[in-house]
Amino acid sequence: MKFSVTVTLKKDVLDPQGKVVQDTLSNIGFNSLKSIRQGKFFEIEINETDQSKAEKKVNEICEKLLVNLIIENFKINKI
Amino acid sequence: MKSSVIVFPGSNCDRDIAVALEKMQFKNQMVWHKETNLPKSDLIVIPGGFSYGDYLRSGAIAGKSKIIGEVIKAANSGCLVLGICNGFQILTETGLLKGTLLRNRDLKFINKDIHIKVINNKTNFSLKYKKNQVLKMNIAHNEGNYFTNPKHLEELEKNNLIAFKYCDEKGNINNQSNPNGAINNIAGIYNSKKNILGMMPHPERMVDKIISNTDGVNLFSSLLN
Numbered sequence: 001m002k003f004s005v006t007v008t009l010k011k012d013v014l015d016p017q018g019k020v021v022q023d024t025l026s027n028i029g030f031n032s033l034k035s036i037r038q039g040k041f042f043e044i045e046i047n048e049t050d051q052s053k054a055e056k057k058v059n060e061i062c063e064k065l066l067v068n069l070i071i072e073n074f075k076i077n078k079i
Numbered sequence: 080m081k082s083s084v085i086v087f088p089g090s091n092c093d094r095d096i097a098v099a100l101e102k103m104q105f106k107n108q109m110v111w112h113k114e115t116n117l118p119k120s121d122l123i124v125i126p127g128g129f130s131y132g133d134y135l136r137s138g139a140i141a142g143k144s145k146i147i148g149e150v151i152k153a154a155n156s157g158c159l160v161l162g163i164c165n166g167f168q169i170l171t172e173t174g175l176l177k178g179t180l181l182r183n184r185d186l187k188f189i190n191k192d193i194h195i196k197v198i199n200n201k202t203n204f205s206l207k208y209k210k211n212q213v214l215k216m217n218i219a220h221n222e223g224n225y226f227t228n229p230k231h232l233e234e235l236e237k238n239n240l241i242a243f244k245y246c247d248e249k250g251n252i253n254n255q256s257n258p259n260g261a262i263n264n265i266a267g268i269y270n271s272k273k274n275i276l277g278m279m280p281h282p283e284r285m286v287d288k289i290i291s292n293t294d295g296v297n298l299f300s301s302l303l304n
Contacts, residue, residue: 013226014260016186065143068136068172070179071226 001046001054005062006075008039013071042066043079051078080303082107083120085150087141092127092163092283099283100124103299110146117149120158122302125150127164127219127281137180137222138165142172151175159203159302160275164220167267167277176270176277178227183220184260190219192291193258195243195266195280196250202273205242206304207297213250214243214294216280218258223279225261225268235268242267242276 009015015037022036044061048054058076067074082105086093093109100107108118117123130141141147147169154160154175162170170176183189192215197208208214227235235241243266247256257264259279267278282295 013181014184016182016184020186065139066135068139068179070228071181 001048001051002079003044003046003054003058004077004079005042005044005058005066006039006077007042007062007067007072008037008074010071010073040066080105080121081119082122082124083110083118084108084124084126085110085112085146086126087112087128087130087144089130089132090126090128090165092165092281095281096124096126096163096283099286099295099299102286103296103303105299105303112141112144112146114146115149117146117153120153122159122161123150123153125160125162125166125169126283127166130165130169133222136168136172138168138170138172141165141169147173154270154275157272157274161204161302162275162277163281163283164218164223164279167279168222170275170277175275176268177231178225178268180220180222180279181224181226181260182222183224183258188219188221189223189258190217191258192217193280194246194248194250194256196246196252198241198244199239199269199273201239202242202269202276202301203304204269204276204298204301207301211250213246213248215285215292216282216294217284217291218280220259220279223259223261225265225279227262232262234271235265236263238271240269240271240273241265242269243278243280 018038197212200210244264282298285295
């Protein structure tokens, strides 16, 4: 079973990389830009047939290693 | 006094801290991250560097390494733990210290001498310093922008858990004297029991007049006390 995990910085955390990307896009003419936040993306394949069990495992993987819960949020999707 | 320096692939300040500790008469040994036994130590040092190439987040992989379980056990039973630079990042990843270190405000790797002020001089790490003493130390990092939640920040300020704050030469703590954007100019913090210190500046680089200055010496002599 395959999942995607998207990790993004929490709303209140400054994202200087996203800000630089946003400023650069404005500089090259994308004027209608409202905001850009940069994040991380993982593809995870797991040996499990039961979806809820697999999701629980992926959730645990996120909380234990992939995500710093102080500054980041994450979203799991089945793919 | 016995010290152990934990070495990860990518650590690069392990030799510097070993030289500083030996110069200060510590009986030091280096401990490879794959070890599962920690030699009996009064002080554990997690050195600076780029453990595991900063993969995932700086300190994240080292924070789950084999030896870290032993470091956590020792720390919880009162052993003194010092994390410098990447060592500080690793300590936050293990949860031994709260908060985290974000990328520097200006997105640049900073390698320069800066000033810090001794905020709490009543711990095992700082008793040889004077309160509010200004020290000149070197920083060399890309992720030194300390961040924590408002509740923990209040706890740090109220319970005197801030070890050092960035300041200017005269000791002024403000935005201009903050090199990396760290919240409240924080350069180093203690855990609630004050047996763990995490700091971004490098005291081990400041133990010899010939190459820099001796502003780091009192940190090590405090530990020997």
